[in-house]
Amino acid sequence: KVVAVIMVGGPTKGTRFRPLSFNTPKPLIPLAGQPMIHHPISACKKISNLAQIFLIGFYEEREFALYVSSISNELKIPVRYLKEDKPHGSAGALYYFRDKIMEEKPSHVFLLNCDVCCSFPLQGILDAHQRYGGIGTMLVIKVSAEAASQFGELIADPDTKELLHYTEKPETFVSDLINCGVYVFTSDIFNAIEEVYSQIRDTSSNYQSATRSVPTDFVRLDQDILSPLAGKKQLYTFENKDFWEQIKTPGKSLKCSALYLSQFRQTSPHILAPGDGTNRKPNIIGDVYIHPSVKLHPTAKIGPNVSISANVRVGPGVRLINCIILDDVEIKDNAVVINSIIGWKSSIGRWSRVQASGDYNERLGITILGEAVTVEDEVAVIGSIVLQNKTLNVSVQDDIIL
Numbered sequence: 001k002v003v004a005v006i007m008v009g010g011p012t013k014g015t016r017f018r019p020l021s022f023n024t025p026k027p028l029i030p031l032a033g034q035p036m037i038h039h040p041i042s043a044c045k046k047i048s049n050l051a052q053i054f055l056i057g058f059y060e061e062r063e064f065a066l067y068v069s070s071i072s073n074e075l076k077i078p079v080r081y082l083k084e085d086k087p088h089g090s091a092g093a094l095y096y097f098r099d100k101i102m103e104e105k106p107s108h109v110f111l112l113n114c115d116v117c118c119s120f121p122l123q124g125i126l127d128a129h130q131r132y133g134g135i136g137t138m139l140v141i142k143v144s145a146e147a148a149s150q151f152g153e154l155i156a157d158p159d160t161k162e163l164l165h166y167t168e169k170p171e172t173f174v175s176d177l178i179n180c181g182v183y184v185f186t187s188d189i190f191n192a193i194e195e196v197y198s199q200i201r202d203t204s205s206n207y208q209s210a211t212r213s214v215p216t217d218f219v220r221l222d223q224d225i226l227s228p229l230a231g232k233k234q235l236y237t238f239e240n241k242d243f244w245e246q247i248k249t250p251g252k253s254l255k256c257s258a259l260y261l262s263q264f265r266q267t268s269p270h271i272l273a274p275g276d277g278t279n280r281k282p283n284i285i286g287d288v289y290i291h292p293s294v295k296l297h298p299t300a301k302i303g304p305n306v307s308i309s310a311n312v313r314v315g316p317g318v319r320l321i322n323c324i325i326l327d328d329v330e331i332k333d334n335a336v337v338i339n340s341i342i343g344w345k346s347s348i349g350r351w352s353r354v355q356a357s358g359d360y361n362e363r364l365g366i367t368i369l370g371e372a373v374t375v376e377d378e379v380a381v382i383g384s385i386v387l388q389n390k391t392l393n394v395s396v397q398d399d400i401i402l
């Protein structure tokens with residue numbers, strides 16, 4: 001038997017996701033029409049002998065209750081939300097719930113960050129781990145040297161794949177091989193975390209003051225566990241050859257939505273809207289997700305990379321490109337939305353334009369409308385972030401509307 005744990009974090013961690021994270025926990029924000037966390041959960045479902053999935057976080061329980069019961073029914077696997085009273089760090093949180101996690105005596109525990117986008121090759125990681133031995137195996141990927149510094153950088157033995165050296169977000173370049181935030185461990189991981197706690201408690205050692213800048217009950221998987229265990233034949237690496245992205249900003253979620261849509265194209269094309277005119281009208285281009293409850297006018301042209309959630313109404317002549325439209329939005333006649341995320345219950349007026357400024361590929365700002373924003377007729381919203389409940393009756397560019 002195996003179990004999976006997904007770290008969902010909590011409200012204080014979601015600030016970069018504003019204004020979308022004001023009323024919705026970041027892990028529940030839809031990518032490719034499904035909550036962010038749905039993608040790792042459905043990857044877990046494919047592991048053989050999976051007994052349970054735990055979500056660990058410090059969001060209020062009621063924020064996850066509905067999702068947890070519906071996904072448990074859908075997948076026929078128990079999914080439980082375990083709430084920490086406060087953040088304990090990624091390893092501390094795992095340890096805090098060790099009795100619940102180990103209740104069914106699983107041979108292995110998968111640990112996944114909720115804010116990464118990849119194909120989660122979990123069975124491959126487990127199979128590799130069983131060949132390697134040791135406490136755990138982590139998913140790693142090569143990125144550009146410039147990008148690497150935002151992640152845990154590591155060195156692995158090219159032959160044995162052993163983790164030889166690990167540094168979390170180093171200031172000077174160590175390696176272009178980075179930690180993807182996806183692991184499998186044996187139950188020995190709990191002993192390793194226990195060991196760190198006892199070093200912290202041992203007042204005769206100056207462990208706490210010398211190496212740590214966090215509270216005494218806070219244990220980080222990367223700095224406190226991976227770094228010291230590197231080079232001790234305990235940890236191994238499994239290289240990811242498929243797509244991988246971290247999802248820390250709404251702009252990234254647009255990119256990740258595209259990645260998951262194209263994954264659906266390969267694995268479950270029936271989820272996508274039938275494309276390129278097969279359905280006569282409406283006009284669908286490339287990978288597009290449209291919830292069955294959406295009212296789409298046949299003269300609207302949609303795609304590529306568009307996800308439209310429940311109860312959205314799309315009027316005649318509307319053009320949507322590279323965007324996420326959340327539940328209950330209305331997009332009126334001849335409006336255009338490009339490189340944007342439109343929050344729940346928002347309304348976009350006739351002949352209005354909502355788009356990124358400049359060239360999206362040069363990472364210039366995308367436009368994000370928070371919940372219940374009204375863009376009146378013939379208004380342009382370019383490269384801007386608009387907080388919830390605002391009404392825009394004049395055009396704005398490169399602005400933040402508070």
Ligand code: GDD
Nearest residue numbers: 007008009056057087088089093113114151152179180181
């Ligand atoms: N439950 C809970 N409690 N979850 C937490 C806590 C906590 O106290 N702290 C962090 N998390 C969750 C976050 O929501 C996230 O899903 C995951 O744990 C890791 O978050 P951080 O510890 O803040 O690290 P990071 O995301 O900046 O970087 C980590 O992931 C990268 C890959 O995305 C590191 O492991 C990097 O090395 C790695 O490259």
